[in-house]
Amino acid sequence: MTARIVRRLFATVAVMAVVAFVVFSLLYLTPGDPAAVIAGDIATDEDIRRIHERLGLDEPFLVRFGGWLWALLHGDLGTSIFTNLPVTQLIAQRVEPTVSLTLSTLVVAILIAVPLGVLAAAKAGTWLDRTVMSFSVLGFSVPVFVIAYALILSFAVELDWLPVQGYSNLHDGLWEWLRHLILPSIALGTVYVALIARMTRASMLDVLAQDYIRTASAKGLAPNQVLIRHALKNAAIPVITIIGMGVALLISGAIVTETVFALPGIGRLTVDAILRRDYPIIQGVILIFSAVYVLVNLAVDLSYVFFDPRIRY
Amino acid sequence: MSNRISRSHFLTAAIALLALASTLGSPVALAQGQKVLKFIPQADLRILDPITTTAYITRNHGYMIYDTLFATDAKFQVQPQMVDKYDVSKDGVTYTFTLRDGLKFHDGQPVRSADCIASVERWAKRDALGQKLAEATESWKAVNDKTFTLKLKRPFPLTLEALAKPSSNVPFIMPERIAKTDASTNITEAIGSGPFKFVKEEWVPGSKVVYVKNTDYVPRKESSSWAAGGKVVKVDRVEWIYIPDAATAAAALNAGEVDWWEQLPPDLIPVLQKNKDIKVENIDPLGSMGMIRFNFLYPPFNNPKMREALLYAVDQNDYVLGIAGDPKNGRTCYSYFTCGTPLSSEVGAEPMKGKRDLEKAKQLIKESGYKGEKVVIIDATDQPIVHSQSLLTADVLKKLGVNVEVQAGDWGTLITRRTSKEPLDRGGWSIFHTWLVGPDLTTPAVNFAVRGTGQKGWFGWPEDVKTEELREKWFEATDAASSKKAAEAVQARAFEFVPYVPTAQFILPTAYRTNLSGVIIAPITLMWNVEKR
Numbered sequence: 001m002t003a004r005i006v007r008r009l010f011a012t013v014a015v016m017a018v019v020a021f022v023v024f025s026l027l028y029l030t031p032g033d034p035a036a037v038i039a040g041d042i043a044t045d046e047d048i049r050r051i052h053e054r055l056g057l058d059e060p061f062l063v064r065f066g067g068w069l070w071a072l073l074h075g076d077l078g079t080s081i082f083t084n085l086p087v088t089q090l091i092a093q094r095v096e097p098t099v100s101l102t103l104s105t106l107v108v109a110i111l112i113a114v115p116l117g118v119l120a121a122a123k124a125g126t127w128l129d130r131t132v133m134s135f136s137v138l139g140f141s142v143p144v145f146v147i148a149y150a151l152i153l154s155f156a157v158e159l160d161w162l163p164v165q166g167y168s169n170l171h172d173g174l175w176e177w178l179r180h181l182i183l184p185s186i187a188l189g190t191v192y193v194a195l196i197a198r199m200t201r202a203s204m205l206d207v208l209a210q211d212y213i214r215t216a217s218a219k220g221l222a223p224n225q226v227l228i229r230h231a232l233k234n235a236a237i238p239v240i241t242i243i244g245m246g247v248a249l250l251i252s253g254a255i256v257t258e259t260v261f262a263l264p265g266i267g268r269l270t271v272d273a274i275l276r277r278d279y280p281i282i283q284g285v286i287l288i289f290s291a292v293y294v295l296v297n298l299a300v301d302l303s304y305v306f307f308d309p310r311i312r313y
Numbered sequence: 314m315s316n317r318i319s320r321s322h323f324l325t326a327a328i329a330l331l332a333l334a335s336t337l338g339s340p341v342a343l344a345q346g347q348k349v350l351k352f353i354p355q356a357d358l359r360i361l362d363p364i365t366t367t368a369y370i371t372r373n374h375g376y377m378i379y380d381t382l383f384a385t386d387a388k389f390q391v392q393p394q395m396v397d398k399y400d401v402s403k404d405g406v407t408y409t410f411t412l413r414d415g416l417k418f419h420d421g422q423p424v425r426s427a428d429c430i431a432s433v434e435r436w437a438k439r440d441a442l443g444q445k446l447a448e449a450t451e452s453w454k455a456v457n458d459k460t461f462t463l464k465l466k467r468p469f470p471l472t473l474e475a476l477a478k479p480s481s482n483v484p485f486i487m488p489e490r491i492a493k494t495d496a497s498t499n500i501t502e503a504i505g506s507g508p509f510k511f512v513k514e515e516w517v518p519g520s521k522v523v524y525v526k527n528t529d530y531v532p533r534k535e536s537s538s539w540a541a542g543g544k545v546v547k548v549d550r551v552e553w554i555y556i557p558d559a560a561t562a563a564a565a566l567n568a569g570e571v572d573w574w575e576q577l578p579p580d581l582i583p584v585l586q587k588n589k590d591i592k593v594e595n596i597d598p599l600g601s602m603g604m605i606r607f608n609f610l611y612p613p614f615n616n617p618k619m620r621e622a623l624l625y626a627v628d629q630n631d632y633v634l635g636i637a638g639d640p641k642n643g644r645t646c647y648s649y650f651t652c653g654t655p656l657s658s659e660v661g662a663e664p665m666k667g668k669r670d671l672e673k674a675k676q677l678i679k680e681s682g683y684k685g686e687k688v689v690i691i692d693a694t695d696q697p698i699v700h701s702q703s704l705l706t707a708d709v710l711k712k713l714g715v716n717v718e719v720q721a722g723d724w725g726t727l728i729t730r731r732t733s734k735e736p737l738d739r740g741g742w743s744i745f746h747t748w749l750v751g752p753d754l755t756t757p758a759v760n761f762a763v764r765g766t767g768q769k770g771w772f773g774w775p776e777d778v779k780t781e782e783l784r785e786k787w788f789e790a791t792d793a794a795s796s797k798k799a800a801e802a803v804q805a806r807a808f809e810f811v812p813y814v815p816t817a818q819f820i821l822p823t824a825y826r827t828n829l830s831g832v833i834i835a836p837i838t839l840m841w842n843v844e845k846r
Contacts, residue, residue: 031722031740033729038360040367041728041747042481042761044771047439048732050497051365082359083518084501093517152564164564165556262556262565264520272357272519272557275695275725 005298012294019290020072023283024065032277033057034081055081068283077287078280080273087284090269097167098265100177101257102250104185106243109192114232114239116193117200121208122227124201132197139194144253148187148260155183165262180263188257192246199242203235210234236307244300251289348548348845350829353562354838355576355821357555358522361511362499364439367481369750373838376540377524377551378419379485379505382410382429383477384541387598387835389655389755391477392541394533395424395486395506405468406451412459415531418488419510426455431492433476433484438496440482442758445788446475470791471758478759479540479837480752508532508544508841509551522553524840537833537842544841547831551840566591566824572845573825575838578697579638585824593824595642599651599751599836603632603702603816604762608743609775611736613688613715618681620811624664626674626709632817635701636748643819649763649807651751652818655793656800661808665815674713688717688743691731693724702746702816731772745772746816752836757787757803762813775812 035051036043052058056067071078077087120132156164162183168176207213208231216226255267266285273281304311356370363375384394393399397413416424430453437443437450449469455461463472476484487505494500503511509524516522532543554571556562563581565571567588577585577593585591605623607614614620629645637643646652647662659666688710692703703719710717720742722730727745735741754760764770764784765777783806787799825832831842 031729032725033732036728036732037725038366040481041749042367042753042771044769045732046769054497080518083361084499085518090518149560152561157564157568160568164568164570165561166554166565166570260558260561262520262554262558262561264517268519268557275723276359277725277729 005302008294008298008301012291012298015294016287016291020069020283020287021065023286024068025061027277027279027282028061028064030277034277034279037276038082068280072287077284080281081278082276087280090281091266091284091288094264094266094269096169097258097263098254098267100167100170100181101184101188101254101263101265102247104178104181105189105192105250105254108185109189109196110243112189113193113196114200117197117239118204118227118232120197120201121204121231122223124205129201132201136194136198139190139197142190144187144191144256145260147190148183148257151183151187152260167263167265184257184261184263187260188250188253191253192250195242195246195249196239200235200239203238204231207231207235233307237304240300240303240307244297247296248293251293347550349550349552350548350573350840350843350845351552351554351571352840353556353565353571353574354522354553357519357557358516358553359518360499361501361503363485364436364482364496365499369481372481372483374503374511374522375483375485375505376507376837376839377509378503378507378511379483379487380416380507380544381477381483381485381540382433383473384539385474385477385479386538386541388538391473392535392538394477394541395429405470406465408463408465408472409456410461410463413531413533415529416506417529418506419504419527420488422488423458424486424506425458425489426461427458428489428492429486430455430461431489432486435492435494435496436482436484440478440484441761442471442475442478443482443484445469445758446472469788471788474758477541480750480759506530508546520555522555524551524553525549532841537839539833539835540837540839546841547844566826569826572829573823573832573843575823576821577824578821579636579642582639582642582822590827591824592827592829593822594832595820595822596832596834596838597751597820597823597836598834599653599755600643600818600820601698601748601750602646602651602754602818603636603698603746603748605702605706605814605816606745606747606762606773607775607811607813608741608773610734611741611743612686613681613683614743616681616683617810618677619683620814621664621809622674622677622681622713623706623709623814624808624811625670625677626713627665627706627814627816628669628709629665629815629817631705632702633819635705636698636817637819637821642822643817646815646818649754649760649804649815650756650800651754654751654755656756656797658797658801658804660801661805664808671712678713678715683715685716687737688715689737689741690717690719690744690746691727691742692719692721692746693727694721695723696727698748698819699724699727699746705816706744706746734768734774748819750836751818757784757800763803763807765810765812773813775810777806777810777812780806780810780812 035048035057038051039047079086080090116132120129123129152164155162163180166180168180170177213226213231216230255271258265258267270285354370358370358374360366360371363371380395382394382396383391386392395412395416396410398411400409412424418424437447446469449465449467451464451466453463491500491502508527508530510527512523512525526546526549532545535542537543556565559578559581562574563584566574582593586593607620609615633640633643647659647665648657650656690703690707693699707717707719730742731745733741761771765775765780767776768774783803787803790796790799828846829843831844833839833842
């Protein structure tokens with residue numbers, strides 16, 4: 001298994017190398033010039049040319065790519081064109097809110113979606129099943145920002161229970177940290193709940209039709225024991241897979257959620273960098289996103305052994 | 314030893330992740346009873362250098378941490394700020410400045426003449442009015458640490474006005490070692506001698522900027538008036554919280570999570586006006602001006618008749634509504650110099666006033682020889698002021714029978730694309746819209762868009778020798794009356810040549826919680842004098 005992990009880690013490096021090249025090329029071809037943004041509205045061609053020269057933006061593609069790659073191999077993601085701060089520092093400032101949002105969303109989604117999916121499968125064809133599935137369709141259909149605004153209006157502005165925006169560091173207190181994450185997690189988690197609930201239901205229905213489930217029931221096991229100990233564990237593999245694949249969905253959703261709730265996370269950092277053509281940040285963040293995505297999928301693969309002892313690496 | 318993954322491995326990994334998360338971030342403890350002013354700025358602060366960029370957010374940051382030698386007050390009079398006393402020689406070529414006592418930079422070093430000279434010299438390399446001053450300058454010389462002189466080659470009547478320039482670029486004073494940085498390279502240290510100190514370790518670009526009161530700052534005795542007078546800080550700490558989403562910003566202000574929102578989008582004004590704990594106010598006496606800018610390099614707008622046609626067709630009332638949403642937040646302004654300032658007038662503005670004459674406009678288009686060439690308006694849909702003007706201008710041009718196409722993108726794309734001098738089929742453009750704040754359009758010296766310097770000038774590159782000659786004559790004016798007359802001549806020429814079409818004067822109101830008082834009425838957002846109960 002260790003060899004497999006090592007192989008997958010090497011594959012991650014290869015994926016990141018391809019991503020690095022593609023991202024750099026795309027940014028090179030994308031219209032937009034950070035020098036023009038830096039110079040501001042009141043600038044002349046000469047002002048922009050001078051900034052262009054200072055930033056090395058007039059150098060050929062290969063020279064720029066080579067320079068960036070060389071720095072990258074030395075662990076240097078570069079410096080923001082605008083703030084002059086190292087990209088690693090900017091990303092480090094933003095990691096905690098994004099990790100917190102992603103994890104809390106995952107927890108909220110799994111805690112809500114898996115029981116809902118199991119219930120819907122156990123009561124297939126009943127009003128409960130139809131309600132869960134209707135909720136699921138709604139969760140898919142309503143955009144994250146609409147849910148976010150509705151939550152802000154209800155729970156932050158009208159009821160004044162939770163904050164409208166911002167983030168509180170875990171260091172500054174667990175309760176404050178949680179308070180700032182509840183609404184964003186629910187907003188971002190809704191689509192995820194819908195996805196996982198549907199997948200859990202479908203997977204459970206498959207498993208519940210198996211002979212060994214009938215046998216377990218015939219042996220007199222309690223329905224809950226059959227559902228949770230026998231059916232759910234065996235239905236978990238597709239659910240885990242979809243949770244892993246959903247990380248990409250979560251990352252894109254986090255961009256919207258962070259914007260609406262003014263969370264200083266990596267999603268907002270990315271959008272701001274794209275709007276201002278801050279190339280080093282865009283490149284750094286996409287590289288990290290791609291690494292996270294590959295590693296999450298590796299973790300998902302490894303987690304299969306936890307649910308299915310027949311799987312060995 | 315088994316290679317298999319067990320449940321305990323998972324638990325260990327999960328705990329490690331939580332532990333990692335809890336160690337990230339740097340908590341900042343606030344002292345009990347501190348007065349913290351939470352403010353939503355109109356943009357995110359990204360560049361700290363107020364000389365390399367003209368971005369208004371960086372200018373406002375500059376006013377927080379830097380001070381100026383002179384400042385302009387609400388009566389458009391120049392007042393000493395860091396300067397205690399000054400003297401002008403009878404022949405008008407030698408200025409002697411003496412600094413106030415007790416001026417100190419945030420790093421504890423005293424403000425010296427050398428710091429002021431280096432700062433003004435760096436500023437003069439970038440700013441248009443600074444460049445005019447530099448052209449007239451023979452030398453700057455430090456007499457001692459508190460006194461320095463400016464020797465001119467010839468009298469330059471706008472010397473003090475230049476040093477008191479209120480908007481971008483403002484001649485802020487920084488330590489000599491920082492001011493010696495190349496004028497095109499961003500400074501990375503934000504150390505001034507102004508009323509607030511920048512807390513760099515708490516700066517999260519895209520989210521938060523923190524300032525604390527500079528307890529060493531010695532304010533002037535006079536009451537504050539725009540950027541002049543006593544800068545008395547009445548809060549301990551100011552946090553600029555950048556909230557990019559307008560609806561969230563409104564909710565945060567409504568809920569009392571922030572105290573002040575700098576600029577409201579027109580559609581949210583009624584929402585906030587309903588809250589009795591919020592005051593919605595127009596604190597900017599000069600507002601901003603919208604404009605239609607042409608590309609002078611290619612047909613059809615290289616033809617003056619084509620540009621003149623728009624003067625007869627554009628209805629500023631439509632642009633007021635389009636940009637400001639409510640006539641109360643805007644007005645027509647038929648002047649190339651900010652309405653409400655000494656040089657504004659309606660000389661030459663007849664084609665823009667009164668009932669719109671589309672027939673006359675069509676006649677001018679015909680006379681221009683327009684043959685249906687495509688006109689491309691580059692639009693930025695993420696900038697409501699630009700977007701609304703783009704749609705209105707497209708509508709006007711369609712009514713005139715012009716073959717117009719709006720090409721939408723974001724602001725980052727627009728400001729890049731407008732630098733292109735290529736024809737339309739190679740990514741060029743015909744029209745873009747923008748806006749400038751009132752202080753940037755008050756005189757021929759600062760209104761760069763009216764100039765006719767051709768390829769060296771601002772995007773659109775109009776070339777008009779006559780405008781430049783009239784502008785030079787304005788610089789020679791020695792009193793208010795001759796200055797006004799010379800400015801009128803520049804404007805009359807502008808309405809003939811049409812370097813751009815002024816679209817509307819508008820004000821984006823500000824909103825703050827009623828527990829704030831002392832908000833300064835000024836064309837720049839200033840944060841001293843503001844008290845929080």
